[in-house]
Amino acid sequence: MKMTEPITLSPKQAEIRSRESRILQLARPMVARQGLAGLSMEAIAKEMAYAKGTIYNHFACKEEILLALAIQANEKRLELFMVATEKAIRSRDKISAIGVACEDFRVRFPDLFEIDSMVRHSTVWEKASQKRREMMAVCEQRCMGMVSEIGRESIANGDLILPTGTGIEDIVFGLWSLTYGGMIINDSSPGLDQIGIRDSFAAIRRNCHALMDGFRWQPLYDAQADQKLVRSVRATLKRKVPQGVIVTASDGKVAERQQGGAER
Amino acid sequence: MKMTEPITLSPKQAEIRSRESRILQLARPMVARQGLAGLSMEAIAKEMAYAKGTIYNHFACKEEILLALAIQANEKRLELFMVATEKAIRSRDKISAIGVACEDFRVRFPDLFEIDSMVRHSTVWEKASQKRREMMAVCEQRCMGMVSEIGRESIANGDLILPTGTGIEDIVFGLWSLTYGGMIINDSSPGLDQIGIRDSFAAIRRNCHALMDGFRWQPLYDAQADQKLVRSVRATLKRKVPQGVIVTASDGKVAERQQGGAER
DNA sequence: GTCATTTTTGACACGCCGTCAAATAACACC
DNA sequence: GGTGTTATTTGACGGCGTGTCAAAAATGAC
Numbered sequence: 001m002k003m004t005e006p007i008t009l010s011p012k013q014a015e016i017r018s019r020e021s022r023i024l025q026l027a028r029p030m031v032a033r034q035g036l037a038g039l040s041m042e043a044i045a046k047e048m049a050y051a052k053g054t055i056y057n058h059f060a061c062k063e064e065i066l067l068a069l070a071i072q073a074n075e076k077r078l079e080l081f082m083v084a085t086e087k088a089i090r091s092r093d094k095i096s097a098i099g100v101a102c103e104d105f106r107v108r109f110p111d112l113f114e115i116d117s118m119v120r121h122s123t124v125w126e127k128a129s130q131k132r133r134e135m136m137a138v139c140e141q142r143c144m145g146m147v148s149e150i151g152r153e154s155i156a157n158g159d160l161i162l163p164t165g166t167g168i169e170d171i172v173f174g175l176w177s178l179t180y181g182g183m184i185i186n187d188s189s190p191g192l193d194q195i196g197i198r199d200s201f202a203a204i205r206r207n208c209h210a211l212m213d214g215f216r217w218q219p220l221y222d223a224q225a226d227q228k229l230v231r232s233v234r235a236t237l238k239r240k241v242p243q244g245v246i247v248t249a250s251d252g253k254v255a256e257r258q259q260g261g262a263e264r
Numbered sequence: 265m266k267m268t269e270p271i272t273l274s275p276k277q278a279e280i281r282s283r284e285s286r287i288l289q290l291a292r293p294m295v296a297r298q299g300l301a302g303l304s305m306e307a308i309a310k311e312m313a314y315a316k317g318t319i320y321n322h323f324a325c326k327e328e329i330l331l332a333l334a335i336q337a338n339e340k341r342l343e344l345f346m347v348a349t350e351k352a353i354r355s356r357d358k359i360s361a362i363g364v365a366c367e368d369f370r371v372r373f374p375d376l377f378e379i380d381s382m383v384r385h386s387t388v389w390e391k392a393s394q395k396r397r398e399m400m401a402v403c404e405q406r407c408m409g410m411v412s413e414i415g416r417e418s419i420a421n422g423d424l425i426l427p428t429g430t431g432i433e434d435i436v437f438g439l440w441s442l443t444y445g446g447m448i449i450n451d452s453s454p455g456l457d458q459i460g461i462r463d464s465f466a467a468i469r470r471n472c473h474a475l476m477d478g479f480r481w482q483p484l485y486d487a488q489a490d491q492k493l494v495r496s497v498r499a500t501l502k503r504k505v506p507q508g509v510i511v512t513a514s515d516g517k518v519a520e521r522q523q524g525g526a527e528r
Numbered sequence: 529g530t531c532a533t534t535t536t537t538g539a540c541a542c543g544c545c546g547t548c549a550a551a552t553a554a555c556a557c558c
Numbered sequence: 559g560g561t562g563t564t565a566t567t568t569g570a571c572g573g574c575g576t577g578t579c580a581a582a583a584a585t586g587a588c
Contacts, residue, residue: 040543040544040545041544041545041546042543042544042545043544052545052546053546053547053548056545056546056547060546061545061546062545
C-alpha cells in the first residue's frame with residue numbers, strides 16, 4: 001500500500017520527476033513540426049536513450065502528452081492575461097488588453113497555440129485520462145472566468161447594460177469565438193489576405209470592438225485611444241514575459257524554465 | 265501519348281469513375297467516427313474488395329481523400345447559402361439567412377463540418393496535391409465571395425457605411441470567425457454550457473447581430489423580426505434541401521445521390 | 529487470335545503503437 | 559556487507575497501417 005507523500009524525495013524519485021518535463025520538452029517541437037503524427041513515443045524513447053516502456057510509465061499514450069502540453073499552453077496564456085490587464089483601469093480596456101495578450105500568445109508561442117487547438121479534437125480528447133482532462137478544463141475556466149469577471153465589473157459600474165436574455169457569458173463567448181476563430185481561419189484559409197485582409201490581427205481587434213459597441217459597452221471604440229492601449233500592452237508583455245516555457249509535472253507542481261529572456 | 269478526352273466513356277472508364285465516388289462514400293463515415301486516423305486505405309480496399317494498390321491509383325494518400333470530402337462539404341454549404349438567401353430582400357436579412365444556413369449545415373452534416381475543419385490543419389493540407397488544394401480554395405472563395413457581395417449591396421444602397429480603414433471583407437471575416445469559431449469552441453470546450461451558454465447557436469446569432477450593429481449596419485437588430493426570419497429560413501432549408509450527399513468526381517463532374525429526402 | 533497498353537494485384541519494407549514477462553536496480557532492515 | 563522485497567526498466571512481440579513496385583491479368587485495337 002502506498003503511504004502519503006514523503007516530505008523529501010529520494011534521488012530516484014527526483015530523477016523520475018524531472019524526466020517528465022524532459023519528455024514534454026522533447027515532444028513539443030515534434031508536435032509543432034508534424035502534428036500528432038509527428039509525435040512518436042518511439043522517437044522520444046530513442047532520443048532520451050530509454051526504452052519505450054519507460055516512456056509509457058509516464059504517459060499512457062501520445063494524447064496524454066499532448067494534453068499535458070496543452071495545459072502548459074493555457075497556463076502561459078493565463079499568465080499573459082494577468083500581465084496584460086495589470087495597468088488598465090476601465091473594464092473595457094482590460095478586455096482590449098486581453099485581446100492583445102491573445103495576439104501575443106499566438107505570435108510568440110505558435111506551437112502552444114497549435115497544440116491547444118489540436119487537443120480540442122474529439123479523437124485526441126477522448127483518449128486522454130479523466131484526470132488530465134479535468135486539469136485542462138480548470139485551466140480553461142480560469143481564462144474564461146477572468147474575462148467574465150471583468151464583464152461583471154463593467155455591469156456593476158454601469159458601463160455595460162445587458163439586453164434581456166443575454167448573459168455576460170454570451171458576450172465572452174462571442175469575443176472568444178471571434179479571436180480564436182479568426183486566428184484559426186487566418187492560419188488556414190488560402191488566399192485570405194488576397195481577398196483583402198492584410199493585418200488579420202487588426203481586423204480581429206476591430207471586430208471585437210464592433211461586437212462590444214453593438215452591446216453599447218462603454219466607452220465606445222476610439223481608434224486613437226485603442227492604438228495607444230495596444231502599443232502599451234504589447235510593450236508591457238514584452239518586458240514582463242520573456243520567452244519561456246512553463247513546465248508542469250503531472251502532479252500539478254510547476255517549475256519555470258527560461259529560455260531566451262534577457263532579465264531574470 | 266494521351267489524346268484529348270474521348271466523347272464517350274468505355275465501360276472500363278466508367279467503372280473507374282464511379283469507383284471514385286464509392287471510395288468517398290466509404291471514407292466519409294470512417295473519418296466521421298475516428299478522424300484522420302480512422303481513415304484507412306487498407307480498410308477501404310478490403311471493404312470494396314479491391315487490392316490496396318487500386319485505391320492508391322485514385323488517391324495518392326489519405327489526405328487526398330480528406331480534401332476531396334472537404335470539397336464536397338463546401339459545395340453543400342454553398343448550396344445551402346443559395347437556398348437560404350432566396351427569399352430575403354434586405355441585404356442584412358440575407359446575411360442573417362446565411363448564418364442560419366451555417367447552423368443548418370453544422371446540424372445536418374456534422375461529419376462534413378468536421379472534415380472541413382480537419383483539412384485546415386497544415387499537416388493535412390500540405391500532403392494533398394496542388395490541384396485539389398486549388399479546387400478547395402475556389403470553393404472557399406465562392407462562399408466568402410457570396411457574403412462579400414451582399415455586403416457591397418448594402419453599402420451601395422446606404423444600409424452600411426464603412427468606417428475608414430475597414431473593408432467589407434473585414435466584416436465578413438468577423439462574421440465568419442464568430443460563426444465558425446463559436447461552433448468549434450462549443451464542440452470542444454468542456455463545460456461551456458455549465459458556464460451559462462445554453463443555446464450556443466442563439467448566442468452566435470446574437471453576437472453576429474451585435475457585430476453588425478456595432479458597424480451600424482441597417483436595419484439594426486430586432487429580436488422579434490429576427491426570430492421570424494430564422495424560423496422561415498429553417499423551414500425553407502428543410503423543404504428544399506433534403507438530407508443528401510453531393511458526390512464529386514475528381515474531374516469536377518457532379519452526381520447527386522439522395523439518402524433520406526422524401527421529395528425528389 | 530495477337531499484341532501493346534492499361535489496370536490490378538498483393539507481397540514487401542518500413543514505422544509506430546501499446547503490452548508484458550523477465551531482468552535489473554533501489555531500498556529497508558539486519 | 560548481505561539479503562529479501564519492492565519499484566523500475568527493458569526490449570522483443572503482435573498488431574495495424576502506409577506506400578511501393580514488379581509481375582500478373584484484363585482490355586481493346588486490329
